[in-house]
Amino acid sequence: MGRAQEKGADAVIERILLVVRKDLQLGPRSPIFLWVLILPFLITIMLQVAFGNLFESTPRLGIVDQGSSTVTTSVEAVDGIELTLLDDVDDLKRKVEANDLDAGLVLQPDFDAALQSGARPPLEFYVGGESLASNRVILAVTTVDIIREVEGSTPPVDVEVVALGKEGDPISVRLVPFITVYALLIAGVFLPSFSLADEREKRTLDALVVSPVRLSEVVVAKGILGFVLAIAMAVMTLWLNGALTAEILPLLIVLMVGGLLLVEVGLAYGTASKDINAVFALIKGTGFILLAPTIFYIFPDWPQWIARLFPTYWVINPIYEITINDGQLSDVAGELAIAFVVIVALAFVVAMLTRRLRTKLATT
């Protein structure tokens, strides 16, 4: 008798892994699976076209200072510019060309003295062709301002800076919960639900349940694949968007809690649906509920308490706190506890729907 035919925990795990391996093998032949894999890239492209990087990179300036210009020290003092000092002009040009720097500046010996004597010394300013236009403008304007300062000239106008609008995170940051949950949702909800419904529709589930594999093991296998891919896709989406800045362990823990909750939703949809059309209908009908809390981060003026009414809030907010506010697990422990309660409740729902599915398979 093979291990797969036995009743022990090892045999159960082996059978679950056999189904996971089969689904992985079939994955590249499934449009849904491929969609899950390419989605992080698509989201990234869409968001970068719309808003630039979520966490915009600071402008990067390289300086070859052949004397000891005060321009260099002034740039060093400016917040928001990443300065790299180099010795060689060719090296500077290479880095700008390779987009390792947005722009490069070559300051000749006695640049400051020549400037102050009104000699109009030459200034080489190299701009990277692939650098963001916004970064180029920032670096050019800052450089000109500093040179004027060194020259000792006074600007022809007084500039009064008035901040308009409320202090808050830019839209690119407020989108982080949305993109993260979307990545978790696509892999965690879509993959298990479609996979189960597809097997039910094609009646391959019937063939599995008369083999040594139990239906509950098939359901768990679908969940495991969805869970692993959900976490991987969420991490990849954050990384591609430059938002993977938090401590990795707390981030992984909150992503895992979120992934688990959404996978259970996916399994509930999959076990409750008789075919793929039914899954689509369920997702269309309830997808809003899953994503709704993310909208409250995009529109912070809305009454935030409403977000708490949605079950996914209790995993979305911890993700936001850890990713954006550099929070610790202790800061979100209460919310994670509520998420855990939702997860336990959903586990009962999935178990009940799995039993119901077993009967449905045999009676239809």
Place this chain on the structure above:
Amino acid sequence: MSEPAIRVDDISFSYGDIEAVKGISFEVAPGEILGFLGPNGAGKSTTIKILTGQLTPRSGAAQVLGVDVTTDDPEMQANIGVCFEEKNLYDTMSATENLRFFGSLFGIKDVDTDGLLRRVGLADRAKDRVSKYSKGMRQRLMMARTLVNTPKVLFLDEPTDGLDPVSSQAIRNLIKEEAARGAAVLLTTHDMHEADELSDRVAFINEGKLHAVDTPESLKLRHGKRSVTVRLREGDTVTERSVSLEDADAGELLKTAVASPDLMTIHTEEATLEAIFIEMTGRGLEG
């Protein structure tokens, strides 16, 4: 006598208020083919689902290989093969991949896919995706999948339904080979000729009730007419005469006929299984 591979004792099952199986009992011995005959909705598939552990009977008991079918025991599943009427294969896998996967579920690391596919005449299409297979090829692959674990008990649900004569014959030959190997076979069909050709015994089921379980020969003897038809040439015409073997003068009549130079043929009037089924249940097998 060896222990029966399948033992069914007074099982019943209902779908809601509808009684699908009403207290049926039968046994199938190792190496025996039991043809389970009945029209659609008679309770054939429900009985198979009970015996394969998919449904729990409302009452009664059933064992397969000595294991109670309600115990959800992987050991029992490991020793049975189920061929569904529905061609539920993984379409995006090749035949080889399908067999390897199902073999792995039974704990078989090195499935002899080539051997199995040769047996069903698909060796040259082993690497093709199942989505490219015809209906007959799928059904043959279904049979190969059913045999992947060399099962001791086979449940075959209409395995030749809608197939061309060549594919049907190939599958019938496989069934005979499996029975010869020692597998007990429960074969549901509403094809009387198939049942007659393959079955050691047949069971008639209608509206959830078993009406008879016996060998085809016994049923025919019991329910067929004890008579022969004698064909004689009379000038340019041929006349047929039915002679009942129950008649007192039947012997004399036959003697005379055999001695006659005008005798063309004498043949028995055997009842068909279909006729017996209709006689016993009051309805046909189709529909």
